[in-house]
Amino acid sequence: MSRPTAKLVLFDVDYTVLEPGEVFAAEGYRAIGERYGLRLDPSRWHEAERAAYEVVKRRRAELGATHDEGAYHAIADAVINALGGGPPAAVAACTAAVVAEWVRLENFALYDDVLPCFERLRDAGVRIGLVSNSSHDLDEIVASFALAEYVALTVASVEVGLAKPSPAIFGVALQRAGEVLGEPIMAGDTVMVGDSVEDDVKGALACGMGAVLLDRAGRYDLPFPTIRTLAELPALLSL
Numbered sequence: 056m057s058r059p060t061a062k063l064v065l066f067d068v069d070y071t072v073l074e075p076g077e078v079f080a081a082e083g084y085r086a087i088g089e090r091y092g093l094r095l096d097p098s099r100w101h102e103a104e105r106a107a108y109e110v111v112k113r114r115r116a117e118l119g120a121t122h123d124e125g126a127y128h129a130i131a132d133a134v135i136n137a138l139g140g141g142p143p144a145a146v147a148a149c150t151a152a153v154v155a156e157w158v159r160l161e162n163f164a165l166y167d168d169v170l171p172c173f174e175r176l177r178d179a180g181v182r183i184g185l186v187s188n189s190s191h192d193l194d195e196i197v198a199s200f201a202l203a204e205y206v207a208l209t210v211a212s213v214e215v216g217l218a219k220p221s222p223a224i225f226g227v228a229l230q231r232a233g234e235v236l237g238e239p240i241m242a243g244d245t246v247m248v249g250d251s252v253e254d255d256v257k258g259a260l261a262c263g264m265g266a267v268l269l270d271r272a273g274r275y276d277l278p279f280p281t282i283r284t285l286a287e288l289p290a291l292l293s294l
């Protein structure tokens with residue numbers, strides 16, 4: 056990669072640093088649905104994923120880059136209906152229950168490759184930031200997962216009001232990094248790492264940052280620097 060001197064590496068949070076638990080996968084939805092009398096069919100998970108993708112795309116078209124507080128609610132509703140749905144009141148109750156689980160950090164874990172990667176970056180003098188579109192409290196994430204010794208700054212779309220891929224949120228990250236480091240940090244000094252092609256990779260590239268696609272499932276074949284795990288990141292950054 057052509058950016059061996061990155062001073063700052065920004066990480067997306069959901070599905071990049073934090074792994075959502077089983078409760079947010081097919082079997083988890085089935086079990087929550089059962090509580091509300093719904094017979095959700097886990098074998099329709101592929102349709103559910105597609106429905107979630109479509110609803111996110113539609114909301115993005117409507118809302119532009121505005122932070123989308125209702126995103127997870129809409130995703131849960133779309134997933135439940137794609138898995139079979141049921142009476143509207145039961146679907147609504149089940150959706151609310153899934154959203155309530157999403158808010159609880161106990162349902163998330165750090166991917167195994169996060170801390171070794173953060174350690175390598177920190178030891179190489181590279182600063183680390185978290186930039187997220189989720190509604191989670193990033194300070195709480197840093198505290199809960201003992202990341203304070205690695206993470207120099209956090210930026211959440213909920214506080215900026217605009218979400219990735221808006222240049223505004225990346226601009227806030229650079230500004231904050233400059234304050235933390237005591238010297239201006241330019242986009243060219245920065246690499247963004249995330250699992251979203253649109254939000255993380257294209258958003259960062261449009262700002263003049265470097266970008267790395269984290270493709271944990273091996274889904275993509277795109278002309279961007281791509282890694283399957285964060286263990287590959289230090290070498291990609293020539294560290």
Ligand SMILES: [Mg+2]
Pocket residue numbers: 067068069070071249250251
């Ligand atoms: Mg993500």
